[in-house]
Structures are given as structure tokens and as C-alpha cells.
Amino acid sequence: MKSTALTHVHEALGAKMVPFAGYNMPVSYAGIKEEHQAVRNSVGVFDVSHMGEFILKGERALELVQKITSNDASRLTEWKVQYSYFPNETGGIIDDLLVYKLDGDAYMLVVNASNIEKDWEWLVVNNTMGVELHNISDKTTLLAVQGPKAAEVLQGLTAIDLAEMKYYTSEKGVFAGAENVLISATGYTGAGGFELYFENEHAELIWNSIFEAGKARDIQPAGLGARDTLRLEMGFCLYGNDIDDSTSPLAAGLGWITKFSKEFINSANLLKEKENGTQRKLVGFELIERGIPRQDYMIVDGNGKEIGTVTSGTMSPSLNKAIGMGYIDVSSAVVDSEIFIVIRDKKVLSKVVKLPFYKSN
Amino acid sequence: MNLPDDLLYTKDHEWVRVEGDIAFIGITDFAQGELGDIVYVEVETVGDTLDAEEVFGSVEAVKTVSDLFMPVGGEVLEVNEGIESAPESVNSDPYGDGWIVKIRITDVSELDGLLPAEAYKAEIGG
Numbered sequence: 001m002k003s004t005a006l007t008h009v010h011e012a013l014g015a016k017m018v019p020f021a022g023y024n025m026p027v028s029y030a031g032i033k034e035e036h037q038a039v040r041n042s043v044g045v046f047d048v049s050h051m052g053e054f055i056l057k058g059e060r061a062l063e064l065v066q067k068i069t070s071n072d073a074s075r076l077t078e079w080k081v082q083y084s085y086f087p088n089e090t091g092g093i094i095d096d097l098l099v100y101k102l103d104g105d106a107y108m109l110v111v112n113a114s115n116i117e118k119d120w121e122w123l124v125v126n127n128t129m130g131v132e133l134h135n136i137s138d139k140t141t142l143l144a145v146q147g148p149k150a151a152e153v154l155q156g157l158t159a160i161d162l163a164e165m166k167y168y169t170s171e172k173g174v175f176a177g178a179e180n181v182l183i184s185a186t187g188y189t190g191a192g193g194f195e196l197y198f199e200n201e202h203a204e205l206i207w208n209s210i211f212e213a214g215k216a217r218d219i220q221p222a223g224l225g226a227r228d229t230l231r232l233e234m235g236f237c238l239y240g241n242d243i244d245d246s247t248s249p250l251a252a253g254l255g256w257i258t259k260f261s262k263e264f265i266n267s268a269n270l271l272k273e274k275e276n277g278t279q280r281k282l283v284g285f286e287l288i289e290r291g292i293p294r295q296d297y298m299i300v301d302g303n304g305k306e307i308g309t310v311t312s313g314t315m316s317p318s319l320n321k322a323i324g325m326g327y328i329d330v331s332s333a334v335v336d337s338e339i340f341i342v343i344r345d346k347k348v349l350s351k352v353v354k355l356p357f358y359k360s361n
Numbered sequence: 362m363n364l365p366d367d368l369l370y371t372k373d374h375e376w377v378r379v380e381g382d383i384a385f386i387g388i389t390d391f392a393q394g395e396l397g398d399i400v401y402v403e404v405e406t407v408g409d410t411l412d413a414e415e416v417f418g419s420v421e422a423v424k425t426v427s428d429l430f431m432p433v434g435g436e437v438l439e440v441n442e443g444i445e446s447a448p449e450s451v452n453s454d455p456y457g458d459g460w461i462v463k464i465r466i467t468d469v470s471e472l473d474g475l476l477p478a479e480a481y482k483a484e485i486g487g
Contacts, residue, residue: 032423033398225424292401292421314423315400
């Protein structure tokens with residue numbers, strides 16, 4: 001099993017460690033609920049170094065990005081960031097990712113840990129235009145510093161004006177004395193904050209500097225458990241749960257990052273699918289009766305007829321409600337429509353709600 | 362690891378406090394730690410008489426759900442109403458306020474199959 005540059009730090013902090021995508025990762029430290037609240041109300045730090053980073057360089061790098069991703073990367077100016085996905089040729093999703101436009105003609109793609117190998121092979125196979133490719137996943141540390149107080153905690157460690165950074169932009173500079181740190185105003189929690197990419201050798205220095213700077217603001221390390229409850233409250237898709245090789249990006253609500261203004265892998269079929277409409281749709285729901293929805297639970301209508309499947313579910317720590325997402329027949333996929341989640345052979349009354357579940361003030 | 366000597370334990374990480382033919386059942390300190398924040402305990406078997414190893418309910422943590430098994434056969438008399446509104450007491454006080462059900466034991470000789478604290482400790486690698 002692989003370690004990140006900070007695995008020993010998590011273990012020393014007493015984190016509960018779990019194998020995830022081949023890495024030994026912290027799932028929680030003080031407890032999922034406490035870490036979740038720290039991120040919503042103050043600031044939390046996630047080690048997400050298991051994620052993959054690929055660098056694409058050369059005159060035709062944009063051409064390769066445009067071919068394999070669904071969003072329109074030609075709109076990106078230097079240091080701008082975009083959410084996107086790799087469509088496959090059969091209507092599904094290879095992975096969801098972030099596309100960074102770096103300086104010059106370079107791009108960085110940030111992918112899910114569980115898909116690094118698959119994505120890299122896909123990139124290589126489709127690189128018919130001779131783009132220079134580097135997989136820097138193993139030597140890159142990625143920290144997500146998330147929460148409303150992230151900017152004030154981090155500001156003392158860099159000259160870059162963090163409060164001025166717009167969402168989905170990035171800058172490269174000196175951070176806590178380390179050079180070439182990519183500071184990105186992104187994250188997958190809906191709580192605001194930054195993601196920091198840097199070489200492994202700076203990992204401990206940067207981790208310790210952030211915690212020293214955050215002491216007065218109750219900074220907390222946060223694990224994969226809180227990351228999951230935070231993203232689910234926002235209705236963000238998790239690869240492997242809500243989207244995968246067989247799910248339609250259009251049914252998953254990713255039409256907004258599917259740009260038919262350009263051609264890309266499977267774009268013609270996706271356009272046809274868009275015109276015809278999908279049979280099922282990913283929706284958010286909350287339980288009215290007691291219970292907690294979990295992945296793969298069946299969704300039925302009032303007559304007990306199967307209309308869909310749960311893809312993610314949890315007890316929302318912010319709302320104190322049982323929430324979930326799942327694919328259901330479009331006829332039922334309307335806000336306030338009554339559906340039932342089958343939990344241990346019992347039909348539990350639920351209703352379709354608007355996403356996100358959690359709205360920050 | 363908190364393992365009171367006056368309780369009996371199961372390999373499913375439950376504890377049993379015996380008072381004559383009545384028993385209180387909960388999950389161990391080890392189990393609550395492994396599950397993490399407990400958000401809901403479901404027991405819908407009050408009034409039912411179940412055999413040992415039958416499922417009498419389930420514990421939902423943020424990330425996982427885990428079945429609860431009868432340590433010995435018996436009738437489920439009562440569920441702890443306190444954990445309805447405060448399921449987190451299963452985390453904070455697993456042997457006290459966090460007890461889950463009260464049962465009437467069908468055959469007390471089945472208690473012989475349960476583990477004393479030392480044996481359970483060995484079971485969880487303590």
C-alpha cells in the first residue's frame with residue numbers, strides 16, 4: 001500500500017487510517033462530525049495527496065485537452081481552473097477532473113486517486129499529437145485547506161493576496177518559505193478555501209506552518225469521512241458512487257460542463273442523448289421518516305415499483321437530516337415528489353429536494 | 362480500552378449486563394470507536410422473541426451501518442429511549458447511557474457461550 005508524504009504525521013495524530021485507492025489514508029481524527037463542523041465554521045486541512053496530477057506541455061497540449069475532456073478548455077486564460085470530465089466512447093465517464101491552465105502552453109489535469117492508472121493510459125493512447133506528458137502524482141503533495149477562515153489562516157504564510165483570489169483561479173509562488181507552491185482557490189467542500197500543490201519534500205514544513213498559523217482559529221485536520229459528508233451536502237458527485245464508466249454525464253447533471261461548441265470524444269453521441277433526453281436523472285432527496293440511505297439501496301414509488309437506486313447517502317452533520325443522491329426515472333425526478341428508499345426491506349418515505357442540500361449564508 | 366469486568370462480551374462487539382433473567386445489551390467501547398460518530402440506532406423488534414445471533418436492530422454511523430445481533434435468545438422488552446434523541450451517547454457512554462435494549466433471556470445457560478472481559482480483550486487484540 002502507498003503512503004503520502006504525511007502518512008506518518010496522520011498516524012502520530014492518532015487518525016483512523018483506512019486503505020483507499022491503494023493509499024493508507026486518514027478517514028478521521030477527532031470524529032467526522034467535529035471535523036465537518038470545523039470546515040463549515042472555521043477551517044480544516046485535508047491531505048489529499050493520493051489524487052493524481054498530470055502535466056501536459058507543448059504547442060498541441062490544448063488540442064489534446066480539448067479532445068479528451070468535455071468542458072471547453074480554450075476559454076481558460078493562464079492560472080484559471082475548470083471542472084471537467086473525461087467521457088468514454090460508450091456514453092459513460094472515465095473520471096471527473098480539474099483542468100489548470102499553467103504558464104505558457106502547459107496544462108495540469110488533477111484526477112481521482114482510484115483512476116490514476118486508467119486516466120494516464122487514456123491520456124497516452126489519445127496523445128496522437130506528440131504532447132509532452134508527465135505524471136507527477138507520486139512526487140506531489142496536495143493539501144486542501146477549507147473553510148471560511150482559510151484565507152486569514154494562510155495569509156501570513158504568503159505574499160499572494162489570498163482574499164483577492166477568485167474562485168477557480170490559481171497562482172504560483174512562495175508559501176511558508178517553500179518555492180513553487182501552486183495555490184488554488186478551489187475545493188470540494190462548498191466551504192471556500194484553497195488547495196495547495198507542492199513537492200513532497202516541503203510536506204511537513206507546510207503542514208506544520210499551516211497548523212501553527214491556524215492555532216488561534218481552531219484549525220483541525222480533517223479526513224476522508226468529513227470530505228465525503230461535506231461534498232454530499234453540496235450535491236457534488238463522487239466518482240465510484242454517483243458517476244462511473246457506465247453513468248451518463250447528462251443524467252448526472254454534468255450538462256453544464258459538456259460543451260458542444262467543440263468536438264471531443266463521444267461528443268456526437270452525447271449531443272444525440274441530450275436531444276433525446278435521458279431516462280433517469282441524478283437527484284437529491286431527504287428522508288422524511290427515520291433511516292439513513294446508503295449506496296445501492298433501492299428507490300421505489302408509492303406502489304413499491306422500482307424507480308431508481310441510491311448512489312450516496314449519509315446523515316448530514318450540518319442539517320441533521322438524512323440525505324442522499326440517486327438516479328430515478330425522470331417522471332419522478334421533480335422537486336417535492338414523494339419517493340421511498342428501501343432500507344432493510346422497509347419503505348422509508350422521502351422527497352426529492354433541490355441541490356445543494358446545504359446553502360451557506 | 363474500557364472493558365468493565367462485570368459484563369459479558371460477544372465476538373460481534375456487544376456487551377451484556379445480566380440481572381437475573383434480564384439482560385441489558387449495548388456495543389463495546391471498541392465497537393463505537395471503530396464505527397465513529399453514531400447518528401441513529403434502529404430497533405423495531407420490541408415485543409419479539411428472537412434466537413441467539415438473530416438481528417434485533419442496527420447502528421448507523423456517519424459512514425457505515427452495522428447490524429446488532431442477539432447475544433443470547435430472548436424477548437426484546439424495551440429499547441433505550443434516550444438514544445432515540447441522543448444517539449451520540451452510544452459513543453460517549455457505551456456501557457451506561459448508551460445501552461441499547463433490555464431483554465428477557467430465554468435460557469440463561471446460553472450465557473456460558475459469552476466472553477468474559479479478558480477473553481474479549483484478547484479477541485480485539487488488546
